[in-house]
Amino acid sequence: MFDIFMTRLHEVTVVLYALSVLLYFIDFLQHNRKANRAAFWLLAFVWLLQTVFLFLYMVKTGRFPVLTIFEGLYFYAWVLITLSLTINRFMRVDFIVFFTNVLGFIIMAIHTFAPVQYESSVMAQRLISExxxxxxxxxxxxxxxxxxxxxxxxxxxxxxxxxxxxxxxxxxxxxxxxxxxxxxxxxxxxxxxxxxxxxxxxxxxxxxxxxxxxxxxxxxxxxxxxxxxxxxxxxxxxxxxxxxxxxxxxxxxxxxxxxxxxxxxxxxxxxxxxxxx
Missing domain, CATH: 1.20.120 (Four Helix Bundle (Hemerythrin (Met), subunit A))
Structure with missing residues (x-):
């Protein structure tokens, strides 16, 4: 039950990240500061969820999650989000922020829906269907x-x-x-x-x-x-x-x-x- 709950949280995170990318795209074209702020806070929430997941995984495994390709992908996505938030907060370089988030979203989607990381084949197939x-x-x-x-x-x-x-x-x-x-x-x-x-x-x-x-x-x-x-x-x-x-x-x-x-x-x-x- 806990694994299903965590899987759903990962899916929600991907959806929130997609909304953030959409808002960053609107700001990228229109210089819409309201869209930028909304995208920033959505991304900050995504970063918070990812940080919690990262911490829980470290507690569960007792090591830093970089030893497998899927662990590395997750940590890579976390790094990209962290850099994006930092750039958006201090540098205001919209072009870099938008394309960094597109790359981060791709990495997160690959990690979230990769069936290799799930022990249950039923759960893996369900993730693919979703x-x-x-x-x-x-x-x-x-x-x-x-x-x-x-x-x-x-x-x-x-x-x-x-x-x-x-x-x-x-x-x-x-x-x-x-x-x-x-x-x-x-x-x-x-x-x-x-x-x-x-x-x-x-x-x-x-x-x-x-x-x-x-x-x-x-x-x-x-x-x-x-x-x-x-x-x-x-x-x-x-x-x-x-x-x-x-x-x-x-x-x-x-x-x-x-x-x-x-x-x-x-x-x-x-x-x-x-x-x-």
């Missing part, structure tokens, strides 16, 4: 964000056309102004991109454990990375190049079409995404 559940849930949430962003871009083009043709009326008044539609589309993509990235990290971990010979050139795998790339380009055009308006809305619509192709077409062509166990 890893798949989290992967699918986060992916669907990211697709939901992209879907709403797509809708806002469509509304932007409709509003843009009405204004250009000077079609004043009730339909025009019911739509939000162009700047608000553009902003909402952007914000939803800011949320969707890191969530899809987290989902990909967990999905790769699951495939590595469950699929004996994972095919990196599988259609679904390639399609998912293409989705990340096209939406990352969208964010670069918005933040780096200051692009806005009709062109950005059209890029966002095209990006969502790639999401649909990846979800329906590439998913059906995938060599391993059609079965889950």
């Amino acid at each position: 890893l798949l559940f989290i992967h699918i849930t986060v992916a669907i949430l990211s697709y939901g964000a992209f879907s709403l962003s797509f809708v806002f871009s469509i509304l932007y083009l409709i509003q843009y056309d009405l204004l250009k043709r000077k079609k004043w009326g009730a339909r025009l008044l019911r739509l939000a102004d162009l700047s608000k539609l553009d902003k909402m589309s952007y914000v939803l993509n800011v949320i969707g991109v890191p969530m899809l990235m987290i989902s990909l990290i967990l999905g790769i971990q699951w495939a590595y454990l469950k699929v004996p010979h994972m095919i990196w050139y599988d259609s679904k795998v390639i399609g998912s990375f293409v989705v990340i790339v096209v939406y990352s380009i969208y964010l670069y055009l918005k933040v780096g190049k200051g692009l806005a308006g009709k062109q950005l809305a059209l890029w966002n619509i095209a990006s969502f079409l790639i999401v649909l192709i990846n979800f329906f077409l590439f998913g059906s062509l995938s060599s391993f995404h059609f079965w889950y166990s």
